[in-house]
Structures are given as C-alpha cells and as structure tokens.
Amino acid sequence: MFSLPNTFPEFPEFPRGEVWLAGAGPGDPRLLTLLALHALSQAEVIVHDALVDKRVLALASSRASLIPVGKRGGQPSPRQRDINAILVEQASLGHRVLRLKGGDPFVFGRGWDEAIALADAGVYFRIIPGLTSGLTATALAGIPATTRETNPAVVLAAGHRAEDGSSRADWEALGRLGQPILLYMPLLQLPDVAIALQRGGLAADTPAAFIQSASKPDARVVETTLARLVEDATLNGVASPTIVVIGTIAGLRSRLRTYLVDWP
Structure with missing residues (x-):
C-alpha cells in the first residue's frame, strides 16, 4: 500500500x-x-x-x-x-x-x-476521464496502438449498430484508410464489418485479435486474421465484452508474448 x-x-x-x-x-x-x-x-x-x-x-x-x-x-x-x-x-x-x-x-x-x-x-x-477500454485492452495484451514503424494513426470505432438499426460507420471508407482499427462492442455486426473492410481494401490476411474481458480475471486474447474473424469468434466462443483489433499492430504481440507478464 x-x-x-x-x-x-x-x-x-x-x-x-x-x-x-x-x-x-x-x-x-x-x-x-x-x-x-x-x-x-x-x-x-x-x-x-x-x-x-x-x-x-x-x-x-x-x-x-x-x-x-x-x-x-x-x-x-x-x-x-x-x-x-x-x-x-x-x-x-x-x-x-x-x-x-x-x-x-x-x-x-x-x-x-x-x-x-x-x-x-x-x-x-x-x-x-477514465481509461478507455480499447486502448487499455490493447496495451494489456501487448498490442501497441501505434508504433513508429507501422502506423501514424489508429481508428476507434463503435462496432454496434445505432438505435435505428443503421451502421455507425462507413466501413469501406475506414478500410481504405489502411490504419489499424479498434472496434468497441462489435460482435453482433462483425460479419458485415469484416466484409466491408475487405471491400474497402484491407487484405484478407490482415492480422486481427479479440481481447475479451480485458483486465479481469477471465481475460484472454484470440489472435486471428480479418478473413477469419467471424469463424474464429464462433470456434473460440468469444463473447462480450470484447475489443477487436484489426491491423498490422495485432500481429506485433508475438514478439512480446514470451516475456510479457500476464495481468495482473
């Protein structure tokens, strides 16, 4: 203390x-x-x-x-x-x-x-102010939001639909940016988002990761790719609350994993 x-x-x-x-x-x-x-x-x-x-x-x-x-x-x-x-x-x-x-x-x-x-x-x-879940989840998982070598920007996006059922973002436009995306509350809309990002230009093999229950005792990270997001969410039983990371930064975790001390 x-x-x-x-x-x-x-x-x-x-x-x-x-x-x-x-x-x-x-x-x-x-x-x-x-x-x-x-x-x-x-x-x-x-x-x-x-x-x-x-x-x-x-x-x-x-x-x-x-x-x-x-x-x-x-x-x-x-x-x-x-x-x-x-x-x-x-x-x-x-x-x-x-x-x-x-x-x-x-x-x-x-x-x-x-x-x-x-x-x-x-x-x-x-x-x-509080620690926003997207940036905190990525940091705890050993995924940097930005690095000098990979990306000068990062997108924070609401992954759930608006109350009228419409999408909250132009996913194809975000795909064209070529910058990593952190999705908040994305699971229900994930199939549509994954397809739209690829239509916008993000490659199917773009690294991605699910970060579930960040900072909590049952926290876990599931690494995947953009093309396999929906399949791997089902195979691994991914559930809310989850942050989804899509972009080069999601693939950097492997370089830290051996020596990164698990939270907490």
Whole structure:
C-alpha cells in the first residue's frame, strides 16, 4: 500500500445537487483514477452501467444508493432520455450523484448526451476521464496502438449498430484508410464489418485479435486474421465484452508474448 504525499493536490468537494460523470476504466478497480475513487467514496447516489465491475461498485460508500441503468446489445435497456431524467431528478433532490461508466465517459459512453441534458436542466456537473477500454485492452495484451514503424494513426470505432438499426460507420471508407482499427462492442455486426473492410481494401490476411474481458480475471486474447474473424469468434466462443483489433499492430504481440507478464 502507499500513501499520497502532503504535496498532492487536494480532491475537490462533491457538492450536493451536483452530478459527476466518471469513467471506471476497463474493469479492474486498480485502474480507476484517484479522482474516480474519491467520487465513489463521496457519492450518495451512483447511476452505473452494466459493465462496471462489481469490485469497483464495492468501493462505494455503504450509504450510497446504486441505480443500474446498463445498456446491453440485443436486450431490453433503459432509454437514454430516461437515464438523463434520473440524473436530473436525483440532483434536484440535493444528492451527490455519480454517473459511473465503463471506460471513459466521452468515448462511446454517451457522456455528451448526459452532459448536455444536465446543462439544459441547469445542473452543475464535473467530468472525470477514465481509461478507455480499447486502448487499455490493447496495451494489456501487448498490442501497441501505434508504433513508429507501422502506423501514424489508429481508428476507434463503435462496432454496434445505432438505435435505428443503421451502421455507425462507413466501413469501406475506414478500410481504405489502411490504419489499424479498434472496434468497441462489435460482435453482433462483425460479419458485415469484416466484409466491408475487405471491400474497402484491407487484405484478407490482415492480422486481427479479440481481447475479451480485458483486465479481469477471465481475460484472454484470440489472435486471428480479418478473413477469419467471424469463424474464429464462433470456434473460440468469444463473447462480450470484447475489443477487436484489426491491423498490422495485432500481429506485433508475438514478439512480446514470451516475456510479457500476464495481468495482473
């Protein structure tokens, strides 16, 4: 264990009637930011996603009320406007409200939707960044997001469909970029995505990898290629939560695997 030095900045006060939008990272509570941990200890109401690890929620004050509002693909889920209403209502009651999201609230976390709703309702709020799951998962797996030798850019893309059923991205255009892609929540749309990326110009033998349950005890990595993504997902029983990496960087892991110490 460690203690913070006296020179460490003081944590801000969590005023009543305020909402803090915080990222809980990819799962392991040791990857929480110190400010998120402070928020957990002070919050009176915690409105949390389904993917927030139980070990993270266990850090909350025993006096805090937990309100689950998780969205899960293909399953009945709270509507975003209802979640917004809960945040505004709880703040209007004078509670210290923590909106806790997996990863980072502003990376596919609908943090913007909630921030706008709070601003429009006249509710003060604070944003606490978290480790976004895509970049954290790749790092823990020994897959660099960028290297000087392989790629000057990396694409973060939402792999699931929008609420109206449409695709969220022009996959053929992303394939033409020739840059590695990190797909968040991609499994339901994976067959269409894999085909479209190849139509856009990505080679069938482009290295790829599934990173499932990153930072959690059951974490695993399945290495494959773009052409075999769907087949290998089925053969290996890949399930959510999973990040899919497509691009040259996915093939670099083999050079580190022997000496990379497994998390944690």
